[in-house]
Amino acid sequence: MKAASTTIVSTTPNLIIPKAYNKDFSLETAIAHLVSVDPRFAELVEMHPCEMFSEHNLELPVDPFESLGSSIISQQISGAAANSIKRKFLALFNEEFDDAKRQDGDGDQPNMQRFPTPSEVLQKDVATLRAVGFSQRKSEYMLDLASKFHTGEINPHDFVTLPDEEIIELLTKVRGLGVWSAEMFLLFALKRQDVFSTGDLGIQRSMALWYGKNIELARGKKGKFKYMSEAEMIEKSDLYRPYRSLFTWYMWRAGDVILAIDGGVK
Numbered sequence: 001m002k003a004a005s006t007t008i009v010s011t012t013p014n015l016i017i018p019k020a021y022n023k024d025f026s027l028e029t030a031i032a033h034l035v036s037v038d039p040r041f042a043e044l045v046e047m048h049p050c051e052m053f054s055e056h057n058l059e060l061p062v063d064p065f066e067s068l069g070s071s072i073i074s075q076q077i078s079g080a081a082a083n084s085i086k087r088k089f090l091a092l093f094n095e096e097f098d099d100a101k102r103q104d105g106d107g108d109q110p111n112m113q114r115f116p117t118p119s120e121v122l123q124k125d126v127a128t129l130r131a132v133g134f135s136q137r138k139s140e141y142m143l144d145l146a147s148k149f150h151t152g153e154i155n156p157h158d159f160v161t162l163p164d165e166e167i168i169e170l171l172t173k174v175r176g177l178g179v180w181s182a183e184m185f186l187l188f189a190l191k192r193q194d195v196f197s198t199g200d201l202g203i204q205r206s207m208a209l210w211y212g213k214n215i216e217l218a219r220g221k222k223g224k225f226k227y228m229s230e231a232e233m234i235e236k237s238d239l240y241r242p243y244r245s246l247f248t249w250y251m252w253r254a255g256d257v258i259l260a261i262d263g264g265v266k
Contacts, residue, residue: 015062015156022058025193030243034250037239041250048253053246058191064156065149066115067189068171071181072141073134081133087113088132093120121146141176148174164192187245196237196244198230203248206255207233 027050034041051057073089074082093116121142129139148154154174159167164186171182183197197203208215208227218226225233240247 015064015159022191022193025053025058027053027055027246030193030246033243034240034247044250044254048250050246050249052188052249053191053193062189063115064154064159064185064189065118065145067185068145068174068177068181069115069121069142071185072138072145072176075138075176075181085133089129089134090115092116092124092128092132118146118149122150138176141174144175145177159190164195187248192245194242194244196234196248198233199224200248201227202255203251204228204233206251207236210251210254211236 030053031041031045031050035045070082070086073086077085090113094113124143126136126139126143129142130136134142149156154170158170162170167186167190168179168182171177171185172179180197180199183195183199186192187195187197204225204227205215208218211228213228215227224230237244237247
């Protein structure tokens, strides 16, 4: 018997990003800017088209609570482990939903695994969250996030107008969300166009490769910027303003391409 497919449906208020929010962004213009600074991007873009910043994806609704909650779940564990914990977490809130669906005669439809609202999460305690795989700290982080959404300390619709720096400041008040997590939210959820994260180790390493540095020299080194200094990262990335988000996305791709060409640099 074929297992039923699962779709996640959020019941939290979606943040619908209006077209005006991204009215000044053109993927073609952004790519042209990258290529004008460094012609090597032309080949990279051809190899890896960026659907993330396509017109269609820029208009998709965003659920900030789900996005940030999922970020907490996935911190410092493998993708498989994160998916397992998230499935169990969602199951805590879907039993009544599935029962209602069966009563409506929709029992043969795919299981709709809705993401809980902040108020629903607050009805669970640390012990309940730990029972589905959360650590003690992650349980506390999730409850703190839910509390800040529930009380309005974080209003998702403010994300449409707040500057990047203020969103980072707001989100880092949540336990368990640091600057990197806030930057990834700006980039992948809100799709802000000028996000650059010096604290991302993958970006550091890829930039070092892209600019011809011998990353073997970093082997055994410790510290946050062992591949490339923060000052140099900022200096080089500033050339790509106001499209550093696209530059960031292509740096992740560039690292993979360079490693493949070089036969796997360790």
